[in-house]
Amino acid sequence: MALTAARGEEAVQGTGAGGRRWAAVSARALDAAGITDPGLRAAYEECRKLHAAHGKTYYLATLLLPPAKRPYVWALYGFARYADEFVDSLDRPDPQALLDWGAAFLDGLSSASTSAPDPHPVSRAMTHTMRRWLIPRAHVEAFLESMRMDITITGYPTYADLEKYMYGSASVIGLQMLPILEPVAPEAAARARALGEAFQMSNFLRDVGEDLQRGRIYMPQEDLDTFGVTREILGRGVVTPSVRELLRFEIERTRALYTFAEPGIDMLHPTSRDCVRTAFTLYRGILDAVEDAGYQVLTERVSVPLSRRLAVALPAARHARAVRRKQERWVRVA
Numbered sequence: 201m202a203l204t205a206a207r208g209e210e211a212v213q214g215t216g217a218g219g220r221r222w223a224a225v226s227a228r229a230l231d232a233a234g235i236t237d238p239g240l241r242a243a244y245e246e247c248r249k250l251h252a253a254h255g256k257t258y259y260l261a262t263l264l265l266p267p268a269k270r271p272y273v274w275a276l277y278g279f280a281r282y283a284d285e286f287v288d289s290l291d292r293p294d295p296q297a298l299l300d301w302g303a304a305f306l307d308g309l310s311s312a313s314t315s316a317p318d319p320h321p322v323s324r325a326m327t328h329t330m331r332r333w334l335i336p337r338a339h340v341e342a343f344l345e346s347m348r349m350d351i352t353i354t355g356y357p358t359y360a361d362l363e364k365y366m367y368g369s370a371s372v373i374g375l376q377m378l379p380i381l382e383p384v385a386p387e388a389a390a391r392a393r394a395l396g397e398a399f400q401m402s403n404f405l406r407d408v409g410e411d412l413q414r415g416r417i418y419m420p421q422e423d424l425d426t427f428g429v430t431r432e433i434l435g436r437g438v439v440t441p442s443v444r445e446l447l448r449f450e451i452e453r454t455r456a457l458y459t460f461a462e463p464g465i466d467m468l469h470p471t472s473r474d475c476v477r478t479a480f481t482l483y484r485g486i487l488d489a490v491e492d493a494g495y496q497v498l499t500e501r502v503s504v505p506l507s508r509r510l511a512v513a514l515p516a517a518r519h520a521r522a523v524r525r526k527q528e529r530w531v532r533v534a
Contacts, residue, residue, distance in 0.1 A: 225263075232268035240328060243321035244271045247278025250322070254281050257504065260513045261479035264520040265380075266471050272333060272380050275325035280343065280373060282322045287350040290413060295351040302344040309337060333379040340376075342368035350416070359420045359453075363397070370400030381476065382469035391464020395480065398457035402486040405450055408434065408497040419450055437499040447495045451487045458484050471527055474520035481512050 226248050230241050251259045251274045262273045286298035305323045309330070329335065346368030356362040374396030378389060404411070404418040411418055412434055424430065427446040434443065458480065465476050482504050489502040
């Protein structure tokens with residue numbers, strides 16, 4: 201996994217020689233997971249492509265998991281991304297399609313496992329993942345409910361109100377991941393919820409300008425009022441002192457979430473820790489990137505540079521392989 205920056209970008213994008221290489225890696229992951237049905241393999245590959253194209257940081261982190269677990273994370277990400285696009289697309293939002301697709305998925309989930317597979321590839325991979333890891337239906341219902349909130353709700357009066365939204369949009373994603381990551385302590389669930397919320401808040405702070413284009417603000421109105429910031433002020437695209445103080449406050453709140461969530465990494469199976477720690481480090485790095493950009497998230501979209509992503513992911517990948525080999529030796533001895 202010794203990648204140059206250019207090859208790393210190909211891997212993340214899923215194009216070029218790097219993309220072909222990672223397509224082969226994905227095929228081996230499907231083999232390792234015992235997924236042999238051609239239609240199901242194609243469904244998981246569709247989710248992988250969504251993940252590689254839209255979740256570059258998360259995708260890199262996923263590569264640190266044992267190959268047999270990676271397809272299931274692709275399915276979780278692909279499902280969330282596909283649903284999100286119905287309401288977040290700047291060009292062609294289609295809220296009614298979200299309602300129809302979500303209802304069809306839940307109906308299919310209720311059917312017997314021996315019934316005909318869902319023809320939609322993302323839905324099919326997600327259904328298979330949920331049944332394989334016994335992921336509760338309630339998590340998906342909560343997620344779809346938050347996606348429906350985006351159709352009509354453009355702001356949240358208090359942080360408690362925003363937390364209700366984030367439970368479905370982010371916290372349950374952490375809870376869906378948890379069985380795949382194999383926790384070794386019951387307290388891991390609370391940490392996973394917090395980490396999902398921290399990831400979501402990081403994205404909110406990075407995407408303030410984009411969300412304004414959709415007519416939404418994911419910072420509580422009570423916080424805007426405290427710092428004397430209005431939608432109109434944000435819409436001007438100028439980082440005033442009051443806007444800077446508001447963003448600084450939200451960043452510190454989000455860092456507190458990361459602090460609470462971090463001990464949960466060691467509550468996971470050893471072969472899951474490098475993946476989650478890499479995602480933790482890089483998503484938390486978004487907050488640093490916002491600060492480094494002078495808090496200009498109103499007209500620009502900041503990101504963690506690819507060089508930084510690779511600098512974190514590549515050493516972690518070497519460590520993850522060593523951990524997997526050690527675990528395999530223990531299994532053989534046992």
